[in-house]
Amino acid sequence: MTEIKIQSTGDTFTCDEDDTILRAALRSGHGMSYSCNVGSCGNCKFELVEGSVTHAREDAPAWSERDLKRNKWLGCQARPNGPCTIKFRDLPAYVSRDLPQRRAAKLLSVSAITHDISEFSFEIEGEDGFRPGQYALITVAGVEGARAYSMCNLPGEKVWNFQIKRVPGGAATEKLFGMQPGTELSIDGPYSTAYLREDVARDIVLMAGGSGLSPMVSIARGAFSAGMLADRKLHFYYGCRGEADLIDPAILGPELAQKVTFTSALSDASADGASHRTGFLHDVVAADFGEDLKNHEIYFAGPAVMSAAIQKMAYESGVPQDQLHFDEFF
Ligand SMILES: Cc1cc2nc3c(=O)[nH]c(=O)nc-3n(C[C@H](O)[C@H](O)[C@H](O)COP(=O)(O)OP(=O)(O)OC[C@H]3O[C@@H](n4cnc5c(N)ncnc54)[C@H](O)[C@@H]3O)c2cc1C
Ligand code: FES
Structure with a gap:
């Protein structure tokens, strides 16, 4: 010490x-x-x-x-x-309501969401408090440095779930995707200031690109569980490359899926534009909201290029900086 x-x-x-x-x-x-x-x-x-x-x-x-x-x-x-x-x-x-702690964790299960995104469920020791949208650092044996992954569930079950995208050749994800239930590791968290603001009365826009799915799912679940959707709309946008990457909104849970307006945007130019929206996520959101975007509370997560494009689009739409919540995903 x-x-x-x-x-x-x-x-x-x-x-x-x-x-x-x-x-x-x-x-x-x-x-x-x-x-x-x-x-x-x-x-x-x-x-x-x-x-x-x-x-x-x-x-x-x-x-x-x-x-x-x-x-x-x-x-x-x-x-x-x-x-x-x-x-x-x-x-x-920057002070987290739930102060971050290092804790032992055990992998309970892994379930596939798409061909390259799976949900990993870990039983954790100690306090399990976090706010929807926050992340934790997972240390994987044999990998130098911990990796950040965002929880997708809600606290209170001594279980933290993470939706993780496999990165071909990635040091941590290649090991995680080969991990067997029962494996023990260390999880440090929660971190992040991009958590759900329960006290804000504005309608909500969530934007997730690929690996950014997990925190947006947690925020949607948190808003529903806090009763926020009784008087607020929640628009969930998911950006991915092609049809093989699409997710089923039912992963949110049947009741919540009914309450949310869910839109997928496919960036692959050859995607079937008759069945899905096509184009980059930020362009699809800008086309749907125009200047009205500035009347929403906005959360987003995903690759750095997407994050930069969303920040530029939000600035051009006049969204005040304090209505934008995100972490840099690297
Ligand atoms: C705040 C945040 C939240 C994230 N949430 C999610 C999520 O919910 N789901 C998801 O799929 N992905 C998430 N990511 C991305 C994730 O953390 C990894 O970058 C990704 O899984 C690739 O890791 P890899 O080891 O497989 O790939 P690699 O290509 O081997 O590693 C790339 C990542 O590891 C970091 N890194 C490399 N060396 C070191 C080191 N010595 N010490 C520390 N870091 C190092 C790099 O900066 C880069 O972030 C998040 C990233 C951040 C920053
Ligand atoms: S928080 Fe240290 S470099 Fe991003």
């Missing part, structure tokens, strides 16, 4: 040898900004004032020589080599 001091306030928190400064700060209730947790977005950069740290991931894409010269480090990758003093803005918006 090492002590980390926040320069601006003089507050301290402890960090385990094998933990990172970001996760230790969040576990102790401090609000360090972040998004991806895997070294790719750069949102967690802090200044090292005293002491020394080592990055868990030496090739972290969001870290450069310039950062090293300015003594800036990534909170999600930095491990302290001894007591440190650091500089960052402690922001309450």
Whole structure:
């Protein structure tokens, strides 16, 4: 255990040898900004004032020589080599209601949703609280670094379910898709500020692209279970390449599937436009809502290219930034 001091306030928190400064700060209730947790977005950069740290991931894409010269480090990758003093803005918006914990988990089952997306169900030890839309870090034996996966179910059952897309040649997904029920591993969470806002009265638009399905399913389930759909509409858009990638809205559950307006958008130019909407997800949503999009609460998840296109479309439609909720998926 090492002590980390926040320069601006003089507050301290402890960090385990094998933990990172970001996760230790969040576990102790401090609000360090972040998004991806895997070294790719750069949102967690802090200044090292005293002491020394080592990055868990030496090739972290969001870290450069310039950062090293300015003594800036990534909170999600930095491990302290001894007591440190650091500089960052402690922001309450980044404090998770359910403080993240590392917990033991056991794989219960795997069920296919499409040819390359399956739902993995893990029994977890300890507190199971999280907010719909949040994610956890799964450590897979033999894979360097944990991977982020979003829960698709609701808390309260000591089970966390994840809808995971297989990435051909992917270090973690190739192992996960070969995993047998009963396998034990470690799950660390919950993380993310892109969770369902239950107190907002606006209608909801959800946009999921491929691997972004899981958090949007959880948000839809959370909105339904909190009674939000009694007086709000929920529009669920799912973007994928071709017909083989389509999902059945019934995976939401029979009652919820009735309450949701579900639209699939196929980006493959040769897809059958008579049976499905075709085009990129952001274009389909822009065509359906136009300027009225700014009257909705918007959540989205998926590949980085899709995320950038949705952010641009939302900006051009006049959607205020605080009505957009997403994590960078890398
Ligand atoms: C916030 C968030 C939520 C996500 N939720 C989902 C989800 O619900 N479902 C889903 O299918 N996918 C999700 N992803 C994507 C997922 O985390 C993986 O990127 C994806 O499964 C590919 O992993 P892989 O190991 O199979 O592929 P690889 O190509 O082997 O690995 C790519 C990923 O691993 C990261 N990485 C590589 N080396 C390291 C290292 N040493 N330490 C840490 N990270 C490393 C890369 O940045 C990249 O994200 C999410 C990603 C993020 C950031
Ligand atoms: S780089 Fe650390 S949270 Fe994204």
